[in-house]
Structures are given as C-alpha cells and as structure tokens.
Amino acid sequence: MVADDVTREEPVLEVGQFYELITAHLEADFGRRRPRWVRGEIAKTFEKSHLYLDLVDAGTSSADTKRAVLNAHCWTSVWGPLKRRLAEDGVAIKPGMIVNLFGYVDVYAPQGKIGFTVSAIDVPGLLGDVARRRAELITRLTAEGLLEANRGREISPVPLRVGLVASPGTEGYNDFTGQLLRSGYAFDVAVVTTLVQGDQAPAQIVAAIAALDARDVDVIALVRGGGSKGDLACFDDEGVARAIAAARTPVWTGIGHTGDESVADLVAHTRAITPTKLGEELVSRVANWDQQHLRRPAQRLAVALEAVLDEATEFLNERRRTMIFAVRDRLRSEERHLGAVRARVVLQSQHLLDAASASLASTRQLLSAYDPARRLAQGWSIVTRADGSLVRALADVAEGDAVRVRVSDGQLGATITTKNGESG
Numbered sequence: 001m002v003a004d005d006v007t008r009e010e011p012v013l014e015v016g017q018f019y020e021l022i023t024a025h026l027e028a029d030f031g032r033r034r035p036r037w038v039r040g041e042i043a044k045t046f047e048k049s050h051l052y053l054d055l056v057d058a059g060t061s062s063a064d065t066k067r068a069v070l071n072a073h074c075w076t077s078v079w080g081p082l083k084r085r086l087a088e089d090g091v092a093i094k095p096g097m098i099v100n101l102f103g104y105v106d107v108y109a110p111q112g113k114i115g116f117t118v119s120a121i122d123v124p125g126l127l128g129d130v131a132r133r134r135a136e137l138i139t140r141l142t143a144e145g146l147l148e149a150n151r152g153r154e155i156s157p158v159p160l161r162v163g164l165v166a167s168p169g170t171e172g173y174n175d176f177t178g179q180l181l182r183s184g185y186a187f188d189v190a191v192v193t194t195l196v197q198g199d200q201a202p203a204q205i206v207a208a209i210a211a212l213d214a215r216d217v218d219v220i221a222l223v224r225g226g227g228s229k230g231d232l233a234c235f236d237d238e239g240v241a242r243a244i245a246a247a248r249t250p251v252w253t254g255i256g257h258t259g260d261e262s263v264a265d266l267v268a269h270t271r272a273i274t275p276t277k278l279g280e281e282l283v284s285r286v287a288n289w290d291q292q293h294l295r296r297p298a299q300r301l302a303v304a305l306e307a308v309l310d311e312a313t314e315f316l317n318e319r320r321r322t323m324i325f326a327v328r329d330r331l332r333s334e335e336r337h338l339g340a341v342r343a344r345v346v347l348q349s350q351h352l353l354d355a356a357s358a359s360l361a362s363t364r365q366l367l368s369a370y371d372p373a374r375r376l377a378q379g380w381s382i383v384t385r386a387d388g389s390l391v392r393a394l395a396d397v398a399e400g401d402a403v404r405v406r407v408s409d410g411q412l413g414a415t416i417t418t419k420n421g422e423s424g
Helices: 015-030 076-088 123-143 171-181 201-213 238-246 263-267 275-369 372-377
Strands: 036-048 050-056 069-074 098-108 113-121 161-166 188-193 219-224 251-255 270-272 382-385 402-407 410-415
Touching (some): 015 098, 036 069, 123 238, 161 171, 161 201, 171 219, 201 219, 219 275, 238 263, 251 275
Parallel strands (some): 161 219, 219 251
Antiparallel strands (some): 036 098, 382 402
C-alpha cells in the first residue's frame, strides 16, 4: 500500500497530538474518574519512596516473550499508609504474589508508555494469598517429612553449649541471654548475628544455622522478640524452614509473643512462646539434670555419710567408754599388784638388810680378831723397813739396814746388827 491509496479524509496528527488523543480516550474509559481493578502476578518490584511494579498475567511463565506486562506505580502519598497496614498484617509485596490493584491508566508520552497508577490494593486478597502460600508450604514440608526431621535429633541432656541466632542488643536477645546469665550455670553461648526482620533476614538466618550446625554446639537457639506479622514474616520463609529441618543439631525457637506461630516454630525441634520462655526451658533442662544426677545423689550420699559418721561416732564413743573402764580396771589391778610387789620388795629388802647386818657383824667380829692393834696390845710388834714394807723374814733385811719397830704404844727405830736364823 502506498500513500496514494490511503484516504486523506483524516487529518495528519503530530506525535504529541496523537498521544493527547490516546490519553483522552483512555482517560474517558480508564482514567482517574473511571478507576478499574486489575489482577496479575508481580514480576518485579522497585521501591524508592514510591513503589514500582511490573504486573503480568497470573500463571504466565517468565520465559514467555509475549506475555502482557503492565507497568504500575503507587505514589508515596498512597504507598506509605498502605505499606504500614500491610506490615501490620504480615504482608510484604514481593515477586510471585498475585495481587488485585485498583487504579487508573496514565500515559507518559515522552517515553511512549502506558502506566497504571495504583490508588488501592486488595489487602484481604493479599492476606488470603499469603495464608494460601503458607498453607501450601506447610503441606509441602509435611509431605516431605520435614516437620518431624529436626524433632528426631537427639539433644544433649545438659545443653550448655548454645549456638544463638539473633540480633544482639534487641529485646528478644536480652530476654533470652538474661535467663542463661542469671541461672548460675556455665552456659557457653556462640552468637551469630543476623537480621531478624526484612527481606535480607531469611538468607542471613539460613547461613547462621548452617554455620552453627558445623560447630560443636548442643542446641541452636533462634530468637526474636515480638513485633507485627510483617516483622515476623521472615520466619515463615521456606529457606529458613528447610535449613532448620536439615540441621543435624536440634534447633529451638523462641519467636514473638504468645499466640505467634511461624513455620520455623512448626519445623523446630522445640518451640517456646517467647525468647524468655526459651531461655527458661534451657535452664530448666540443665537444672533438672543437675538435680537428678548431681544434687540428689549428692544429698543421698551426704545422708548416707552422715549415717555412717553417726554410727562410727557411736562406735568410737562405745569403744572410748570400754577403754576408759578397761584402763581404769587395769590401772586398779596394776595398782594392787604394785602394792603387793612393793610389800614383797620391802619385806625382802628387810630380810636382805637383816642378813647383811648379821653378816657384817660376824665379819666385823672376825676382823676384830685379826686387828693388828689387838695383837700389839698382846705384846706383838711389827717391823718395817724404811720404805714401810713389812719385814716377814730375815731375807727382807740386811745387816746395817734401818728398820722401824711398832709396839702397842709407839714406834722404835733400830739398826740391824746381826741376823740369826732359827738354827742359830
């Protein structure tokens, strides 16, 4: 077809005039005064105060090059309140979600784009979709046997080595660790710091669980204080659930407040309603083991030892009394024996002394018979040489020797002039 074949009845429009015409027609049926609901699957999101969405037909594949795409945007004035409400209900806008958007068409001529300005989001529908996705995840985990996988892990009877996945300084962290610190037991806590809310939290939690599972810990504790459903949404993440189920170490959770139950709680070995309660349960487990295996046996041992000591003390007292009586009786017996011995010794000594006295008198009488003085009184004399030695025979002296003659009343000096024997 050539230009000549085309009718010239319609005027030739400038590009800008053409867009003005399109905009007028679109606004007449789909504009601000005629907003419409549009349903689709979120293919891509971008947020920078405003929210930008690429919406495609629900069920189309990303590999489909001909799938229809609607560029939608939600300005800050609308997105701010909507985001807060969604967060309170635990909903985060992310790819893969199917949403119902209420809004109107706008045309951006400089780029030749038709857009969709969002003025409302079907929150109940989103909640239903989130609940559906959560239910589907639980169904898949149940079918794969993952809800029971970590519960089958054997936990130490004394779980003092604790791997902790948490955000230090938060209320949940302080509540949990405070219970361990005040327990008086020697808990050894290895902390891996992670975010506990937001889009980046699931990946960090998964990595932390894997890191602690490779370490020598008795239990992995995953804790987070209370918050909105949106704040706790990361604990409904499939990756977190599978990381818990795959862990060889028992994983205990203490997430949120009473009434909060996440998918992580369902998959965990043990679930506590709060971080504080989780700490209490760990302390209670250690305390029970301590009571059963240490304190009660020690108490029984102490009672038994006390009974043994009482018995030994009574035995010693009895032996002491027996020994006192025996020693007293023995001392009395020995005292009587010593008295008898003493009497016999005194009597025997007296006999010995009397005998000795008689012997001494007899000896004295005998000796007196041989007393030289007595002989001298009878007329005997004693002759001694100059050196005092006795002269018993003639041979003891020579003529001319000086001698002394002792008589009863004195001594005489003499000189030997002659020697005459019995024959002379």
